[in-house]
Amino acid sequence: LTRTTIYFTHYLFETYRLLEQPAALFERLGLWFDLAAQGFKTTPEQPEPSRSDCHGWGAHPLYHFFATLLGIRPSAPGFGQVEIKPIPGHLTQLAGELVHPLGRIIVDLHFASGHVRGSVMLPAGLHGTFCYAGKTVALRVGMQAIDL
Incomplete structure (x- = not known):
């Protein structure tokens, strides 16, 4: 199977929430934690090779910190x-x-x-x-x- 892009991982995180699989979510968050060590100051569109080193869609873990881990949802x-x-x-x-x-x-x-x-x-x-x-x-x- 092809791994989800940084953007599409939002939907993967939603699936982890529904299945109550926080360990899988934390494992996948490792990609974001590693970005600074790779010299990134923003989130790329996808892991290397990437055509965009600044992609706002990649900031969705901020949403999941509140909506999934802390669990605050409408x-x-x-x-x-x-x-x-x-x-x-x-x-x-x-x-x-x-x-x-x-x-x-x-x-x-x-x-x-x-x-x-x-x-x-x-x-x-x-x-x-x-x-x-x-x-x-x-x-x-x-x-x-x-x-x-």
């Missing part, structure tokens, strides 16, 4: 609700702030022995769900503790 049209379903893989902590039309979604999570602890803050007017290890809890406006 669960209703217009981002009217949010689902947070982290897939940490080997990481023991994930944290981030995502700008939402109603304000900031702030997530700080710590993982150990199949459990997650931390906090989620949703802006006024936004509700959603938090899912981890087959468990789901409702999310409300404001700061709330997570312990699953």
